Amino acid sequence: MEKNMRRTTLICFLVALFLFSCSSDKDNKGSKNDGNSLQKKNGGTVVSAISSDIDSWNTLFSQQSHGEELRRFLFLKTLTYNENLKIRGSDFRPCLAHSWRFSEDFLNVTLYLQENLRWSDGVPITAHDVLFTYQKMIDPVIGYPHFSRFDFVDTCRVINDYEIKFHFKEVYANELDHINFEVLPKHVFDRVSSEEMRDHPFNENPSVVSGPYRLKRWERGQLIEFEKNPEYGFSKPHIDRFIFRVIPNQISRLTSLKTGSVQLVQSVSPEQVESLQKDNPNLNMLIYPSLSYEYIGWLHDHPLFKDRRIRRAMTMGINRRQIVDALFHGYARECIGPVHPARKDFYNSRLKPLPYDPEQAKSLLAEAGWTDGNDDGILDKEGKNLSFVLKTNINSQLRIDAATMIQADLKKIGVKAVLEIVEFNVMIAQQTARDYEALISGWSMNITFDPTDIWHSKSIASGYNEHNYANAAVDSLIDLGRRTLDKDKSRHIWYRFQEVLYEDQPYTFLYVKDHVDAIDNRIKGVKTWPKGVYYNMEEWWIEEP
Template sequence: MRTGLVPAALGLLFLGGCGNLSDEPPLDSASPPAYDDSFIESSIGDASYLNPVLSSDSASGSVNGAVFNGLVKYDENIHITGDLAERWEVSQGGRVITFHLRKGVLWHDGAPFTAEDVLYTYERLKDPDVKTPHSSNFDKVLKVEAPDAWTVKVTYSEPYVPALESWGMGIVPKHVFGGAKGKDFNEHPANKSPVGTGPYRFKEWKVDEKIVLEANPDCFEGRPHIKRYIFRVIPDNSVEFLELRNKSIDTMLLTPDQYRAYGEFFEGYKRYRLPRGAYTYFAFNLGRPLFRGRNVRLALAHAVNKAELVDAVVMGLGRSASGPFLPLSWAYDPSVKDFEYDPALAVKLLAQEGWKDSDGDGILDKDGKPFAFTVVTNQGNKMRSLSAEIIQQQLKKIGVRMDIRVIEWSAFIKNFVDKKNFDALILGWTISPDPDQYSIWHSSQKKEGQYNFVGYGNPEVDRILEDGRREFDPQKRKRLYQKMHRIVHDDLPYIFLYYPDYLPVVHRRVEGIQMAPLSTFGFGWNFDKWFVREKNVRYPVRTAQ
């Protein structure tokens, strides 16, 4: 649950376990914290790369966040603080950052962490043959130097606002990779058996089953209390919920219907409701002829009833979305008027593009071809699957046939998203506190494995993203991103669906949880400080599976 840079506290609703606890043994509150319990977290999909330079999915990010450290990270108040760097100075008008690294930090294999590892990580991020989605965060870097083993000097071509945040990227060990470059780095065995500096060491990975980490007793941040951290892959949300009810896992994300039914089904857990730094979207592959014309996308936007989605999918635990920024963000433009649900207008717009039901079969056609496409989404996410089913019925009303394909997570990312092998998809983004979304929306970010997989390009948005990275005046920057909100909303590369609340549960024996809400990352930001008292240990390491 721990990641490099984590969003932080902007409001929290905590609800203690709502069931009848009479069948649960009372928890001890006096014994000291133990060092031998295990914590089992479920994941709907397996990781792809246990390497922060290469990974782009949330499953990989969760594991990498426990194994690796960046130079900096966010604290619970959304302030950047030191991680592998204990301090830094910014000079030359924001063009130079000098990081002073912590001394005595060890990689999990006992080798010392030094500035050479930072240089190596940067070189791989800028290596054109390395499949990283993060290279654009370092486009303005002119050079990275290591005056000595404990100092890193980064020089930028111009002042760059997200510069400090970008160094939350996990640092990888040069000696483990043997200086590998390009394809050799992409395919290195260490991507499946990582060595980091973080609070947890890699133990084993059984593909599509589980990843096991163990506490790092030599961690510079202090020895974690939870001895073993197990990520279980449970691709079906219903099975995941059953495992929770059987107390076979310690935490999961509830769907809204599970959250609403909480008190009726199980006991022994604490649940939380937090504002979530994320949104769910219905995106079009703009490289497909069917979706190149804005009028077609506009018609579909008028055919999607977001109010129905919020009621049926989010169940009021969230709100409809209008763009790429969160309502709590200063970059959000509240004046953006979303597209109204208007099926009649949708039919009219499609008719203008030549789509009519010429054969009376209920499906629009043009030049002898039906208006039909397939939307893909990932297995295990009940909310996305339900959203697809509801949208399918909404589009059917205007004569559009949308088929649904649900795909296992890692195959979904590698074979469909990364390769742009889709007509449309339903997915979500978790957003950083800083509104810079260059990697998602800039037209230069369309290569395989990068985040602009829909193929969006707008020169004005490109300019805004570039200007936003060098504009330090908060009000000017706000105006830039609010303008981008309006443009991206109107261009319709996505139909932005909803901002869901974040609904995690944790076994009640776990203490030390400090919330830094607003995102998936905010929950568990201090996981290395969570603990279980000796008399409450549930899965001692000697018997943990």
């Protein structure tokens, strides 16, 4: 009886825990553009404007969230999510694997692969490709940023060409999610060492792909063009080509949209929404929840930001509510930590944003020894001014505007923030190299919650903990939370995790924001979801004028 109850609990937990339901369609303005009553047409081209280029076509080396969105055109994962992330027997649906089976003790899961799928060069996609990709992801020479997803995987072995089994060290909540990844073509890299893979031509010219499209051309920093993959093993997409034009300037992106040279722009400035809707009846606005949050990251190796009092003072000296109200027009909300409010199972709603309190901020700075000794308006200590460089990227006017407001707020409490605006890929490279003092950036959170990559100290060496934050209490809570299957117990663990970060302020958490995209209303069949607009691009089609 006890064993059966435990098994039932595990089944429910493994398909439900750490996933959340998106807002209903009635809450998402323009979240669908399905055109179901119209006859679907094949052919045509969709041109999108994007703010920055992809860093790598190889999942092993890419560090950009929008890179994953672009690679969906080219590469299939072992599984994929149901579009609404609601429990329908499972939150996953088939992709490379048509089904999967857990062992009775949930320490093993076997994936059963589709047998009719081929790479674009005609070679069958097999379990050997899955094993190869897994082995490279755990190879320390590769330095895969998401390596921690395999912490609980003990072994992976091929049963036959179309069956592969993963064995786990222990039962935990995210088993299926953590073996869901983009699969690479083993035969392309058969004679390539891990050391050689980072500079392999495939990273810039992936000539062998598995997705609905293949790469026709890539002009770095200028243009990406996809065309249909004739070897794609599922229903063929309706659209012949997708073209992405890299246009860093936001005004130029909107101009291209208004003139019709592009048909889709993501991350429209919220202040433009009303005028776009009013003056451009040919456009639909897609406004829907995202999993993104923006933050100021403090480099914890910097002498200033080692001190928690300084970090808390920075947060309390910035009027984050004013930034949200002035820049986002209702499409963003203040953020208190790395857990999205939509994750109701473990979002700690008892925590409220730290207040905007310049006097308390000054008091904390004085406590840390910073006073205005020479009466010039800038705090100083031992002959040095309280000054630092705040970086952000040139292709986000919202971040630049926020940085300007932050600079003005900090000046009021005697802090000099020097703004440095750089290209996005330059900022990412500098962040990875720890070549910064503070920066405004953002994270797009995963569907399932596992903060290891960003917040665990082991991810400093290989992962996304690029602010070098190390807190033994946070490490312990993450380790415990990942292992805890009881829903109520895990909730309290993740509550405490948020409370420790709230007190420590390793980031100044700024805001969570909605997706705000604009699309030509002739493009039909679009379904949005929290990770971006291209979720079902295979089903899009263009209505004839």
